[in-house]
Amino acid sequence: MDRCRPDFAIRLIERIKHFFDIKNIVFVLVMDKTQFSKVVCHNYGYDEKLGEEYLDKFIDFKVSLLPINKSLHNELVTIPVLKKLFEDVGEFSDDIVFIFYKVLDKYISPRDMRRKINLYALLKTGNVKKDMFLIISIISGPNDVIKKFRLLTSEIDQFIQVHKLSSQEIETYFKDYLSLRVIEFLDIFNKLKNIESTTYAYDGGIDHKQNLILDIYSKCSINKISRLEDFPKQHQDYLNAYLVEDLESQDDEW
Structure with missing residues (x-):
């Protein structure tokens, strides 16, 4: 009212x-x-x-609703709920559900959550690796897309180290405890981890290492990139090409 x-x-x-x-x-x-x-x-x-x-004069008695504790967004946004919402728009990749769930670091209203998922459904490329970064751009903005992904990989790496899990065991963990088959994310995660843990102790080794990292991100970008700095801009341009307004000022009709 x-x-x-x-x-x-x-x-x-x-x-x-x-x-x-x-x-x-x-x-x-x-x-x-x-x-x-x-x-x-x-x-x-x-x-x-x-x-x-x-x-x-008009109200005989009232019932006050408790305010939402916005620090408890994960209790409001659950994986089963997200899976259903994504399935409703034709997205069945567990990787996308996982990324959305993990990158969301603040309270989001049900209306705004559905709006972002609808926007994703409109813009998705059909390539899961690319779409993982697209959903990060939609949630956090293109400028933070690599930063958010690195924070997520760091969190997963710490979890693996603490619990001394192998690659196969972490896949099993996702499947058994989260009911998610996270394949594409772990593929990127493992490749980046192998590159970062390898010593390239020879002339041009550092450049070679950076080129390997660039190659991985290039395959996840909307279009091929020649510099890692171009990665966020690719997503910004992609969003701008489809959106008339900035994401934050969209009408509630989404």
Whole structure:
């Protein structure tokens, strides 16, 4: 109700009170009472206390909802929920679900989550490796795409080290405990890890190492890149080509 035009909302509750005060009929009003009270005060010139008293004429009792603890987003965004939402838009890759789940590091409303998934469905390339980075761009923005991916690989690497897991055991862990078959992510993860752990102690070895890393990211970029610095720009240009507005200012109709 608080999203309606203020004058309409006030007229609505007045009509409910005066025209529908019928036995055994209950109206449930969902509102931000504090904000609505301010609207009443503004419309009728009441002070804050009178605004509250005005609303009490229409409300017999109230139930306050606890505020969402935004630090507990993982309790709200679960893997089964994500799998269903992605399947609804024709995406069945567990890698995409895993990336979305892990990269999401702050609270997201159900509406915004569905909007981002719908946007992904519109823009996905069909190549899982590329689409993993696309979903990161949609969630965190293109400029942070490599940073977010590196943080994720670092987190997984630490988990492996602490629990002394082999490559096969980490796949089993994902399957048994997360119900996910994460294949493409682990393929990139293992290749990057092997490159980083290898010593290239010869002339041009460092350049060769960087070229190997570039080759991996190039295969995950929208188009082939010649510099790692071009990777975020590829995703920015790709998003801009399809979006009229910036991601943060999209209409709620998504």
